[in-house]
Amino acid sequence: MTSVPSHATTEPLQAAPTLTEDDRQPIRFGILGTGRITRRLVADLQSTPGASVTAIASRTSERARWYADSYGIAQAVSGYADLIARDDVDAVYVALPPSLHAEWMVASAAAGKHVLCEKPLATTVPATQAMADACTQARVHWLDATAWLHHDRTDMFRQWVKGATVPQGEADFRLGALRHVSSAVSFFNPFQSGDHRQDASLGGGCLLDLGWYAAGILRLANEALPLTVNAQAVMRGGVPYRVTAMMNFPRDVSATMSCAFDTSTRKWFEIAGEEASIVCDDFTRPWPDKPARGWVHEASGKVHPFSCECHQEHNMISRLIGWIHATRDDEQLWDSPSPPWAEYHRQALETQRMLEAMETSMTTGQTVTL
Numbered sequence: 378m379t380s381v382p383s384h385a386t387t388e389p390l391q392a393a394p395t396l397t398e399d400d401r402q403p404i405r406f407g408i409l410g411t412g413r414i415t416r417r418l419v420a421d422l423q424s425t426p427g428a429s430v431t432a433i434a435s436r437t438s439e440r441a442r443w444y445a446d447s448y449g450i451a452q453a454v455s456g457y458a459d460l461i462a463r464d465d466v467d468a469v470y471v472a473l474p475p476s477l478h479a480e481w482m483v484a485s486a487a488a489g490k491h492v493l494c495e496k497p498l499a500t501t502v503p504a505t506q507a508m509a510d511a512c513t514q515a516r517v518h519w520l521d522a523t524a525w526l527h528h529d530r531t532d533m534f535r536q537w538v539k540g541a542t543v544p545q546g547e548a549d550f551r552l553g554a555l556r557h558v559s560s561a562v563s564f565f566n567p568f569q570s571g572d573h574r575q576d577a578s579l580g581g582g583c584l585l586d587l588g589w590y591a592a593g594i595l596r597l598a599n600e601a602l603p604l605t606v607n608a609q610a611v612m613r614g615g616v617p618y619r620v621t622a623m624m625n626f627p628r629d630v631s632a633t634m635s636c637a638f639d640t641s642t643r644k645w646f647e648i649a650g651e652e653a654s655i656v657c658d659d660f661t662r663p664w665p666d667k668p669a670r671g672w673v674h675e676a677s678g679k680v681h682p683f684s685c686e687c688h689q690e691h692n693m694i695s696r697l698i699g700w701i702h703a704t705r706d707d708e709q710l711w712d713s714p715s716p717p718w719a720e721y722h723r724q725a726l727e728t729q730r731m732l733e734a735m736e737t738s739m740t741t742g743q744t745v746t747l
């Protein structure tokens with residue numbers, strides 16, 4: 378397998394800032410919620426240069442205490458409101474069920490805190506817009522915690538789709554015009570009772586949970602919203618368990634996506650150009666103990682495997698920290714017409730619009746035009 382040094386061949390959208398030699402004070406994160414993803418992200422926050430975790434909040438003081446003691450966090454806080462009011466917190470990581478993201482991101486922004494918010498950003502498009510507006514008004518940064526967007530290879534994919542050469546020594550080639558993208562993200566999980574993923578009132582269902590990734594890669598490849606969306610769902614317990622969708626994008630690009638809670642683990646996409654296609658089976662997160670990987674298929678049948686190692690969560694956290702420092706150093710950056718965070722915000726807001734269009738199509742049986 379060829380190891381492709383992504384930076385040698387393509388320019389990333391924005392290089393993740395290097396903070397290891399930075400003598401500034403770390404950005405102090407406070408965490409809302411003590412669920413499954415928190416366990417992973419706490420370690421990532423604690424090991425990212427320039428970040429620290431100062432406090433964690435739970436609905437109950439016992440759980441906050443247990444979590445703080447287990448993960449070496451100084452402050453255990455009872456109740457989310459008390460955490461966002463703290464002076465020793467610069468940024469809040471919202472790791473709650475989707476229906477609670479909007480309320481706590483808006484409250485965090487109002488308290489002057491930057492926000493790293495778990496995906497999906499919210500459960501509706503108006504809610505996401507209100508969240509973004511609250512942050513803009515308070516002049517705080519926000520980023521959805523969609524780590525795969527920050528993997529070095531994601532910039533490579535983006536550049537290849539835009540026409541950059543796929544490097545293969547003397548036989549360099551291009552994908553050609555983009556024509557089709559397909560994605561599939563799923564896992565098979567007989568949930569414990571009470572899991573928020575099975576509860577419609579908490580924003581459950583595979584569409585918001587896994588569709589966020591599957592729709593996200595379609596949006597990333599096209600850098601645009603679809604023109605039309607048609608989706609169907611298999612429902613269980615009042616939430617979508619399996620969703621299939623077809624879309625048409627500008628410039629004659631079609632797309633399909635699948636997301637499900639009742640099929641084996643898939644985190645795949647195919648990006649098909651007129652001359653070659655990229656196939657990737659781990660785009661949301663590399664398989665355990667394996668480097669991120671993929672294959673470029675040429676029309677001749679030649680297949681070029683590639684791999685690319687980086688820590689996507691560290692890149693994501695470093696990027697947010699970099700924006701915070703950048704606007705502290707130069708407040709005028711807030712008013713820049715094309716700040717470095719703009720494309721990440723567009724990606725998140727348009728992904729939410731795609732999910733809402735799919736939901737409308739699923740419930741009405743009609744094709745939705747955007």
Ligand SMILES: NC(=O)c1ccc[n+]([C@@H]2O[C@H](COP(=O)([O-])OP(=O)(O)OC[C@H]3O[C@@H](n4cnc5c(N)ncnc54)[C@H](OP(=O)(O)O)[C@@H]3O)[C@@H](O)[C@H]2O)c1
Nearest residue numbers: 410411412413414415435436472473474475495496497573
């Ligand atoms: N699990 C993953 O692999 C993963 C991966 C990527 C993204 N995410 C996203 O991260 C978010 C959280 O997911 P998770 O898997 O960590 O969820 P989870 O295990 O269910 O934890 C959610 C936490 O939210 C708090 N909470 C507040 N009100 C709640 C309510 N009414 N019901 C349940 N929990 C409530 C709880 O913390 P306290 O009781 O301590 O307050 C709970 O531990 C979701 O948006 C999800 O899509 C998860």
